[in-house]
Structures are given as structure tokens and as C-alpha cells.
Amino acid sequence: MPKIVIPKMLLGWSVVVVEDDHDSQMVARMMLEKAGATVYVAENGQEGLDLVNRRRPHFVLSDISMPVMDGWEFIKVMNEDRRTSTIPVIALTAHAMHGDREKALAAGFINYLTKPLDPAKFMMQLLGLLVEIPEYTDQLKPQYDTLRDMAQA
Secondary structure, three states: OOOOOOOOOOOOOEEEEEOOOHHHHHHHHHHHHHOOOEEEEEOOHHHHHHHHHHHOOOEEEEEOOOOOOOHHHHHHHHHHOOOOOOOOEEEEEOOOOOOHHHHHHHHOOOEEEEOOOOHHHHHHHHHHHHOOOHHHHHHHHHHHHHHHHHHHO
16 A cells, blocks of 8 residues: 655644544544644544534534434534634535435535545545635645645646
């Protein structure tokens, strides 16, 4: 397997990963840390809300199907609280059926990634979503374009 080279595009960023599946946690944490981010992990939506309120991350990756508080309730609470409503939340889900993306967007997620997470593709997919966020476009797009061009070469 070729070594995955990830530039430190997220150096100084903090990210909360809300995920009860340990394999998905590991992939997300490993790849985000390689990109320079400080990563905080929660096992359910309630723990995720606590972390978000304490850490004020740049963005959140959240599973949808979790115990205690699922992703649907998590995004609802995030969006109802003016202190957290501007933090982008990307859904992590095994739900990849027709209409699932639209359902996630309608609930308040800014986009979604499907599981299982592939370490070789995860950062390109994630960065492709992050460059669409207006506050992050100028900072990430030049590096993302370079990384995408290298991957296609």
C-alpha cells in the first residue's frame, strides 16, 4: 500500500469527531492529525455537544446512528444554539441510499461522507467538502487544488 502523504493543511485547527465506531474514529483521527488538526473524539451526540461547547472546533464530523443521542438530535441541538449554530457539521454515515444526502442537508448538516472511511480517500473527500465552506475557501482551495492535481497525475 502506498504511503499517504497529507500536507499540514489543518495546522492549528481543532475538530470534534462524534462517532461510536472505533474503526471510523481511528481513521478520522489519524488522517486529521496527519493534516495538523487537534482532534477530540466523542462516542455519542451528548458527549459531542459537551466537547463542542468546551473546544469550539473549526468543524465537526458526526455519525448519524449512535447511542444516547443520535446525529439527528445532535445537529438539531447544534443548530438551535446560537453559540454552536455557525460551526459546520459534516455527517459520517453508512446511509448511502438515494435521498439520504438530501435528508442530511435538510436536517442541517453541511454535507456528508459515507462510511466505511477509506484512509486513502478520506482527506481528499473531506477537503473537497471544506473548500465549499465560504469561510475556509480562500485558506484551503490552493492547497486542495495542488493535492488534487498530484493525486490525478
